[in-house]
Amino acid sequence: MAEATGYSCPQCRATLKLDPNSGKLTCEFCGGSFDVDQIEAVVDKESAARKETERHGRKWQQEQKKKGQEGYNFVYDAPEGITTRSIEEWEALIAGGDQEQFDEVVGYTCSNCAAQVVTDKLTVATSCQYCGGSVVVDQRLTGGLKPGYVIPFKVDAKKLPEMLTKFYEDRPLLPKNFFYDNQVGEVQGLYVPFWLYDGQVDGSATYTSSTSRTYTSGDDDVTETDYYEHERVGYVQFNDVPVDASERIDDDLMDSIEPFNYKDMKPFKPGYLTGFVAERFDQSPREVFDRSGDRMKRTTESMFRGSVSNGFPDTKSSHFEFTRAEASYVLLPVYLFNCKYRGKMYRYAVNGQTGKIVGEVPTGKSESRAAFLKAFVRWFGMSGAAAVIIALVSIFLLN
């Protein structure tokens, strides 16, 4: 059994959880509140102490062995590393990774209550089903699987119902009884694995356009049309285009909760994961590159065409290609939940940093009709009154 790490309160040894409002690790039992760095320092100190203990233990084991007696297991360290790599580098890293990291099911011992916690192959953080303590699966956060950065949760889950109410209120065509009849499923605060792509798209294109002017000359109406050719050679650089790296999570949902504010991004520390579920990637940067690659290429083409000032140019020829593509591995905060309404499931996601809510909502037919009628009455009232006044004025003047 691999050992799992939960961060323990230095005051009372209860499991710490991350408070999204303050960004600190808090203890629900003794009320203590600590910076992540503070706890990391404690953990490092404890780890160093444990290593020293182990070293003494090994020494002691060896001495015991010499004496014919048993010793302790030891823990290996996670290597440090830069997290922005080319796609090829990522492929090599993933291919050469420790297979144990990708084991289907792994069992862990909860450090809080010593219960055995079973996780699936993607989980890197979860909670103990017995004591609710946070469990971070260290071995899936090492080597090539170690995220470079994380944006900690800023939105408190307790505020979600109020935010969801506002979301519904801004959807005027929602069926009237959706508010009362829908059942909101369990809300899951999840750190979703993302690849952030940096890239450069080089391109060359030739466009054609024309402008016309019309004037009168003598008895003739004259139309003059000027034709132009526009040549463009250049590049566009992109930074941190996000694509979620989880197959099971809906891509459109993750596209829709953009943007994230990268200013809040912090170098990854496992402490940020406590209290939340986190998953590692199961799609490599190469597998999902097309999603960001298409966006970048499309944007580059649009920017090239937009540099032509004459109206709507036609493309005579064009060629765009990537000359650089790199990715970094990050965890971004997302709340996921479902709503069930009249037997149908509606999926929702909330950006755990900005609070942006996206989700499927039904459109009520009677609400659409009522909105149309209301708008029509309002417009007809205004335009009809104005039109009648103008018509009466013209009749009065003519008569």
Added chain:
Amino acid sequence: MNKFFAYSNHDRSFVGRAFAAFAAVLIVVAVALSLCFHPGMAWAGNDGTDTNMRVNDFNGVLSEDDESFLSKKIKKLEPQLKFDVVVYISSNAGTRGNAKGFFEKNDFGYGDASDGIVLGYNPDTQECAVYANGIGTTIFSDADIKALEDAFVETAPSKPAQATYDFLANASIKAGAYQGVSVSSEWPNRTKASSGSAATTPAPANAAANTAANTSANTKPSAHTTAELDWYPKDPSSFVEFHNPDAPRVVDNADLLTDDEEAALVAKIKDMEDRLDMDFVLYTDISSYGLSRGLYAADFYTFNGYGRGDDYTGVIYFVCMEPGNRGFWTAACGSAQELMTEDNVNKMDDATFDYFKSGDYAKAINIQFDNLDVLYTNKGFPIDWSPVLGAIIIAFIISLVLASKEVRQLKKKMITVMPARYAREYASGPVFSVKTDTHTDTKVTRTKHYTPSDSDSGSSGRSSYSGGYSSSGGSSHTFSGGGRSF
């Protein structure tokens, strides 16, 4: 908050306030316009007559600069002349009565006797009339007045500013000479009028007033003359007016109607006459016999004894089929003139013009008499409310379109999950190593203007109109009416 409604109370009150402000602005504009454009009262001064100006051009014939310059020039001379010289250009002008009314109602005239002279010119019919008041009747003889009128009419169609200049010059020089003041040096570019001596043949009675209907625009060289008409008196000036209640009401010399159509029209006219106690006449002919259509219609009416009462009340509708002079003219006599306004003439002509153009003469004639029936039965045409209905229909359609657009926007708001197609917010650039814009070609295409013919094919625009003109005989017969060529 009521989730059913998309707009908060704040939004609704804003919409209400915006609508109220818009409606208030429109009402204010409507009231202001009604005060500025009061119909009917041409003499009250609120039709735009500027009594500080001695040259008033209501038809825009003169440029603003010319109008202002000429007006200031003559007004400057008034203290020396002790005499007003006035010119006005209007579609109502052309008769001496009109000129007199304009002079008096606008308080022109110098001193207690309102000494002065006015010329009124009608650019539509190219006729003018001069009226002298106070000492002006002594300064200017009838021959002088005739000479001034003839001179103006000769020049005005092509050079209205010069004609006005000449009139002001000649009238002020003659008035100045009477007052012992020489102002000839003030008018270096004038065309001299006749000396004013009575060297011309005395004009026939009512000839001056008749210029209203007998203009060069309406009188074309004709193979026919009135000499070949047995009912036309040899000496119109000695014609004795009479009533002929048995005179035929439909005289279709141009043969535009079938026998049945003619009989039906006779019956219709009889019914109208019984109800309205006035004569209605249709007269069609192959020519206007050298006269204008307006004058010829008046002469036919007068010399055939139409009309009821002392003022010979009635209406004649004349259709002339002479090549180069085809057209129609409605003339009202006596008290019937009251409703025969320029607007009503235009309304009736608008209704018949296209039928004349397409050759459906019977239809056009019947529509005309139906409209005359409505006009005189209701003492005016009923207000056409169709613009209001049209406005409501247009507002309905616009509201449907705008409401649909609004609901489409609301439906768009319901969609929050969609794939990202672009990455502009993550882009920097573009950075170009080559950015060239080259002009490669120019193409020119020319198309000719369409120019409508100025020939006498007629147009569906405004009708010619004359008010208060006389026929060639009979001073009791005064007519008002108008018509068009087709």
